[in-house]
Amino acid sequence: MRMMAAKIKSNKVLRSNLITFGMVIGVYIIVQILVAAGAVSSLVRGLLVPLCTYAILAVSLNLTVGILGELSLGHAGFMCIGAFSSAFFSKCMQDVIPIAGIRFTIAILIGALTAGVFGLLIGIPVLRLKGDYLAIVTLAFGEIAKNIINMLYVGIDESGIHFSTRNSLELNLSGNGVVIIQGAQGITGTPNDSSFTVGILLLLITLVVILNLIHSRDGRAIMAIRDNTIAAESVGINITKYKLMAFSISASFAGVAGVLYAHNLSSLSATSKNFGYNMSIMILVFVVLGGIGNIRGSIIAAVVLTLLPELLRGLNDYRMLIYAVVLIAMMLFNWAPSCIRWREKIVYKLKSGKKHTKGAE
Amino acid sequence: MSFVQYLISGLSLGSVYALIALGYTMVYGIAKMLNFAHGDVIMIGAFTTYTVCSTMGLPTAAGVLAAAVLCTLLGVCIEKVAYKPLRKAASPLAVLITAIGVSYLLQNIALLIFGTNTKAFASVVSLDAIKLADGQITFTGETIVTIIACIVIMAGLMLFIKKTKAGQAMLAVSEDKGAAQLMGINVNGTIALTFAIGSALAAIAGVLLCSSYPSLNPYTGSMPGIKAFVAAVFGGIGSIPGAFIGGILLGIIEIFAKAYISSQMADAIVFAILIVILLIRPTGLFGRNIQEKV
Numbered sequence: 001m002r003m004m005a006a007k008i009k010s011n012k013v014l015r016s017n018l019i020t021f022g023m024v025i026g027v028y029i030i031v032q033i034l035v036a037a038g039a040v041s042s043l044v045r046g047l048l049v050p051l052c053t054y055a056i057l058a059v060s061l062n063l064t065v066g067i068l069g070e071l072s073l074g075h076a077g078f079m080c081i082g083a084f085s086s087a088f089f090s091k092c093m094q095d096v097i098p099i100a101g102i103r104f105t106i107a108i109l110i111g112a113l114t115a116g117v118f119g120l121l122i123g124i125p126v127l128r129l130k131g132d133y134l135a136i137v138t139l140a141f142g143e144i145a146k147n148i149i150n151m152l153y154v155g156i157d158e159s160g161i162h163f164s165t166r167n168s169l170e171l172n173l174s175g176n177g178v179v180i181i182q183g184a185q186g187i188t189g190t191p192n193d194s195s196f197t198v199g200i201l202l203l204l205i206t207l208v209v210i211l212n213l214i215h216s217r218d219g220r221a222i223m224a225i226r227d228n229t230i231a232a233e234s235v236g237i238n239i240t241k242y243k244l245m246a247f248s249i250s251a252s253f254a255g256v257a258g259v260l261y262a263h264n265l266s267s268l269s270a271t272s273k274n275f276g277y278n279m280s281i282m283i284l285v286f287v288v289l290g291g292i293g294n295i296r297g298s299i300i301a302a303v304v305l306t307l308l309p310e311l312l313r314g315l316n317d318y319r320m321l322i323y324a325v326v327l328i329a330m331m332l333f334n335w336a337p338s339c340i341r342w343r344e345k346i347v348y349k350l351k352s353g354k355k356h357t358k359g360a361e
Numbered sequence: 362m363s364f365v366q367y368l369i370s371g372l373s374l375g376s377v378y379a380l381i382a383l384g385y386t387m388v389y390g391i392a393k394m395l396n397f398a399h400g401d402v403i404m405i406g407a408f409t410t411y412t413v414c415s416t417m418g419l420p421t422a423a424g425v426l427a428a429a430v431l432c433t434l435l436g437v438c439i440e441k442v443a444y445k446p447l448r449k450a451a452s453p454l455a456v457l458i459t460a461i462g463v464s465y466l467l468q469n470i471a472l473l474i475f476g477t478n479t480k481a482f483a484s485v486v487s488l489d490a491i492k493l494a495d496g497q498i499t500f501t502g503e504t505i506v507t508i509i510a511c512i513v514i515m516a517g518l519m520l521f522i523k524k525t526k527a528g529q530a531m532l533a534v535s536e537d538k539g540a541a542q543l544m545g546i547n548v549n550g551t552i553a554l555t556f557a558i559g560s561a562l563a564a565i566a567g568v569l570l571c572s573s574y575p576s577l578n579p580y581t582g583s584m585p586g587i588k589a590f591v592a593a594v595f596g597g598i599g600s601i602p603g604a605f606i607g608g609i610l611l612g613i614i615e616i617f618a619k620a621y622i623s624s625q626m627a628d629a630i631v632f633a634i635l636i637v638i639l640l641i642r643p644t645g646l647f648g649r650n651i652q653e654k655v
Binding site for chain 1: 394443446447449450452454455456457458461463470472473587590594623625626628629632635639640643
């Protein structure tokens, strides 16, 4: 009996996962057909890669917020780290590895690894904190990451890599040395390796990893920590290990999104617009609108909230205002006890109404 | 500039942080929530004074009063509409995320009304600067007023909490909401009062902040707001003298970091301090240690 129940449950999970994958692949095919038919405006075509970036970011943040139950406001910081480490690699290896496919694959791995390691390093001390404190520390981390990258100068010549925090002259490069990261100007001339296909592939990989994690033994342990830390600890779950696992995996996928973002632009610089606090909030809005803990919802919300203001030109001025209202309204609607009771009442009324009509038949 | 002059500008910045941190720490101590929108209430306060004084040309006192009244109303409204329904929510994240939403909403409303252009805020202080040691050391009028205002407000708050019934009710609610309710304390009213006081303080902080640093745009409040939270944590969240000392220390550290290390790194250093404090002494300088119960 128990095995059967488990099987039915796993079938349910499998079906739900397949719907998510099918949705992504379906959208990909439809978009490719539309692009081939020339029915997609250049505006929307330019949005395809950012859409994948946002979807990956939203899915990975949902792992922290929805599954681990902690609020991270430094997600853009991890994205920033992934973007810069991978762009640095691509710029250095542009001539050494001429095949774009191989170079970009390594770049993605480097971006994911660097962001993941940073997630781990920051996670070890920080995850001892909870709730508000964790949120504000991750916010602080994101700002620190952005600030440090903005003042970093890195150049390369025969004798190796040179660092400076003041200006490119202090790097003491030899005659044929190249400055790669130029402080606030960032990195220019990153090879343009991102494409919609790559973005969708990365999104699918993200989904496979995160959905499998959620439905595995480890995932259940993480959710147990979310629901009741003390109870989870008392049944022998290693809190630190699982918290770190979720946090660093989430960070490394933010890094992957950063790689995708960096290789879609010819010049990359860390401004408060792309890697600042506002970006972290925007990702959070996607997660909240899609439903906290609902991976498929995150993707849909990321796409809808990015496309709508772009397509409805008049709405663009009110974009941030809409985000704010969505955030407040969704939180009240989904989490306020009085609202939940009111919704339950309505659902009950609808259900009992249906029963009555059935009974009359 | 000399060391002493840096110290004075640190004091000046620190007293603004301290004023903001007082509001933060009160709200946190009683409602047990991080009010992300506090920094934006500051911005709204500054814009109100700007509109009343610079645009409408009314006297300074009217501008400050209008800011205090509007921000008080705003604070109470925000609490009623956005925070109160979520006070008993299943997840503590709910109210935090809503607070971020409110912060965003205020910023964008200001953006729609006033635009992105930075406005030059006319100082509300008409006190002359005091020069010491042949003009080597200068206390600007703004510095003096901010520091005095900060000390007066802190003393007033401590008296209010110690001596009045409403203040005692606040203490009781911060200790234990349920028990306070059983003792006949109006918990909702007390929390609303806390928000009202906190927001009024935010308005005054906003006016003084923009008097010392006269550039005003919709994002003016968010960074000082977050840094003031760092100050409140530094001093021990929930503690009023802690917020004052944390604010002053943070201001001095920030100015010294700007002067002696790197102006770009100053923010990063301030945030690094937060991380270090939370790791070494999460309760801050004056905070109390609360044991977690099963």
